[in-house]
Amino acid sequence: MKKDEKSAVRAVLFDVDGTLADTERDGHRPAFNAAFRELGLDWEWGVELYGELLAITGGKERIRHFIDKHAPAELARSGLDDWIARLHKVKTRHYVEALERGGIPLRPGVARLIRQLREANIKIAIATTTTPENVTGLLKSTLGEDSPGWFDVIGAGDIVPGKKPEPDIYHWVLDRLGLPPEQCLAIEDSENGLRAALAAGLDTVVTVSDYTRFQDFTGARVVLSDLGEPAQPFTVLKGDQPNRGWADVELLMKLKT
Numbered sequence: 001m002k003k004d005e006k007s008a009v010r011a012v013l014f015d016v017d018g019t020l021a022d023t024e025r026d027g028h029r030p031a032f033n034a035a036f037r038e039l040g041l042d043w044e045w046g047v048e049l050y051g052e053l054l055a056i057t058g059g060k061e062r063i064r065h066f067i068d069k070h071a072p073a074e075l076a077r078s079g080l081d082d083w084i085a086r087l088h089k090v091k092t093r094h095y096v097e098a099l100e101r102g103g104i105p106l107r108p109g110v111a112r113l114i115r116q117l118r119e120a121n122i123k124i125a126i127a128t129t130t131t132p133e134n135v136t137g138l139l140k141s142t143l144g145e146d147s148p149g150w151f152d153v154i155g156a157g158d159i160v161p162g163k164k165p166e167p168d169i170y171h172w173v174l175d176r177l178g179l180p181p182e183q184c185l186a187i188e189d190s191e192n193g194l195r196a197a198l199a200a201g202l203d204t205v206v207t208v209s210d211y212t213r214f215q216d217f218t219g220a221r222v223v224l225s226d227l228g229e230p231a232q233p234f235t236v237l238k239g240d241q242p243n244r245g246w247a248d249v250e251l252l253m254k255l256k257t
């Protein structure tokens with residue numbers, strides 16, 4: 001393989017929560033709280049507590065961690081795992097309803113970059129910890145009914161045993177893309193996501209979100225405020241200043257060389 005072929009970006013793998021959209025504080029968090037109320041629990045995850053709970057990826061895993069730390073009396077509940085799964089299903093319903101109301105927009109530059117990648121015949125894929133319905137719900141409510149079909153691979157939720165920071169979901173997606181990591185690029189917003197992508201051998205662009213701004217992004221190719229738009233350029237938080245303020249195909253290609 002020639003060097004150019006080796007370094008060309010043939011696919012971009014997008015994380016979802018925090019990367020495509022700012023979903024956590026005003027999307028997932030209220031959906032968890034609505035599910036707690038619906039099941040008669042007096043739990044309320046505030047903005048700050050939720051920021052701490054985000055260290056645990058996966059909604060079911062996050063609830064389990066909360067019980068361990070803050071509600072240990074629930075550990076005596078029989079069939080605890082099934083009960084958590086039921087509670088989480090209610091949460092997913094509330095979250096998808098919020099998406100259907102159009103409550104969660106894409107972050108700057110995301111729709112533009114996705115369109116440009118498609119025009120350039122670069123594959124696009126999703127590698128996320130979140131539940132599959134949440135991914136299709138977000139894509140449909142923001143990019144249109146047929147947009148899930150734009151993605152060559154959507155890897156989401158419980159299809160792999162280890163959630164991020166384990167690299168399992170990235171391995172799964174790369175395997176289905178049939179591409180080596182050297183020909184792909186990941187876009188992530190969190191330290192857990194970055195660790196997962198790096199462990200799968202992927203060059204990674206980080207676009208920070210409010211919850212992740214101060215995390216450790218050692219190893220990222222570049223850390224940006226967001227993907228930027230010509231009229232609303234990004235800020236470079238770590239890495240070389242590119243010659244423009246928005247991520248496009250040319251800039252992503254440059255990052256690989």
Ligand code: XBP
Nearest residue numbers: 017057058059128129130131164193
């Ligand atoms: C996302 C997550 C998810 C969401 C909630 O992490 O950790 O758990 O917070 O989704 P990442 P579910 O962006 O690194 O993939 O409740 O559907 O799990």
Ligand code: MG
Nearest residue numbers: 015017018189
């Ligand atoms: Mg994320």
